[in-house]
Amino acid sequence: MRIYDQIPSLRQNTSVALGLFDGLHRGHQQVISKAVSYDESLTPAVFSFDYDNPALISKPDFKTLLSPTLKIELLESFGAKLFIHPPFSSIKNLPASRFLREILWGALGAKAVFCGYDYRFGQNAEGDTEMLKTFCASHAIHCEVVPALTEDGIPISSTRIRECIHEGKMEWAQKMLGHPYTIDFPVSEGRRLGRCLGFPTINQPYPEGNILPRFGVYAALAQIDGKQYIGVTNVGVKPTVGANNIPAAETYVVGYEGDLYGKRVPLSLIHFIRPEQKFSSVEEMKVQITRDTQEVTRMLQNMLR
Incomplete structure (x- = not known):
């Protein structure tokens, strides 16, 4: 084209x-x-x-x-x-x-x-x-x-789709879009805390002017080198570790090992799991990430291709 x-x-x-x-x-x-x-x-x-x-x-x-x-x-x-x-x-x-x-x-x-x-x-x-x-x-x-x-019964519009994404209603957004809501922002280097916890993550800060989904954890699918991976994505500002106030999608890509810094990784948010929350300790956060990963894997394993 x-x-x-x-x-x-x-x-x-x-x-x-x-x-x-x-x-x-x-x-x-x-x-x-x-x-x-x-x-x-x-x-x-x-x-x-x-x-x-x-x-x-x-x-x-x-x-x-x-x-x-x-x-x-x-x-x-x-x-x-x-x-x-x-x-x-x-x-x-x-x-x-x-x-x-x-x-x-x-x-x-x-x-x-x-x-x-x-x-x-x-x-x-x-x-x-x-x-x-x-x-x-x-x-x-x-x-x-x-x-x-x-x-x-209501006309499909970009305004309706933005409302759904902002509310975390990804299934409804996908119905109207005809494809999943997907980002492909460049992967930036984070604090590597996830790697220390056993859940290495990729960080994709949201550029200004882009629609922000509801803050929280999502079941996601990541496209890397032509292959699809299950992702556990937190959209928000990481309140437990107090990273910064810049919204980002932070994703644990299940089963992937490799360096993605600077690359564009298409990431589709499929289903809202739970709101973003602040944990009392890093250990408590690790336990919840394990639960989230198990739930998302059960939910999406049949969608892999």
């Missing part, structure tokens, strides 16, 4: 999926699937944008659900051949009419366009699906507005 962080002049006919696609949930996948499967003579493209400045984000609760690396991997698996994602600051002041004429029609060469029912575009979000359909009709572009996909 070719990836552009600026708007290219493609000089080819495309079938374009339009949207922010934060999280690439099942509703987003439905839009992208239609663009990919519409006409094999057209190049399937995804047009989005990146928030390059937090001050430009209009939604106060907006937090990133998916890293750029994982997003690209998912888009490739969905069949997209082009991914165009310019910085938001470069297009936020572009009038909707110019977006349609100069970018969609001109630069991207769109012959088919697909978007969600609530898609907005252009300066101050002045453009809507009716404006898009009118423009496409006048330029012989196929246009399809995809209705909301529901879960439990």
Whole structure:
């Protein structure tokens, strides 16, 4: 898949999926699937944008659900051949009419366009699906507005997914995402206390701006060198040992031995086990980690591949 962080002049006919696609949930996948499967003579493209400045984000609760690396991997698996994602600051002041004429029609060469029912575009979000359909009709572009996909009778949305993750409801988040909530933050060097306790861990600090799950212990699956391992993950600030106040995912990877410092390890949080807690002693914490490991292993051993 070719990836552009600026708007290219493609000089080819495309079938374009339009949207922010934060999280690439099942509703987003439905839009992208239609663009990919519409006409094999057209190049399937995804047009989005990146928030390059937090001050430009209009939604106060907006937090990133998916890293750029994982997003690209998912888009490739969905069949997209082009991914165009310019910085938001470069297009936020572009009038909707110019977006349609100069970018969609001109630069991207769109012959088919697909978007969600609530898609907005252009300066101050002045453009809507009716404006898009009118423009496409006048330029012989196929246009399809995809209705909301529901879960439990309510439209799937990134907002609902963020709420579930924040509350530790990972099964519900996965139902709406169509894939587990996964991080792949770089592994950083910790205090090596887990190694002394017999449970060596990897530490993945949460970058600012990313959605924070409910603090606590999770059953997790880690991908390392193409193999899947069971993980016992604590998301939080390690209150027993008083490490720092930077939230991190600290994971004991069952059965793995090796140095992962500096590497990106995809880690999927599958099920919330218990809240984060402060123990009266390190020995008490060791006993609880043993129990957690036994419970998580029983829960996930059939999911290994």
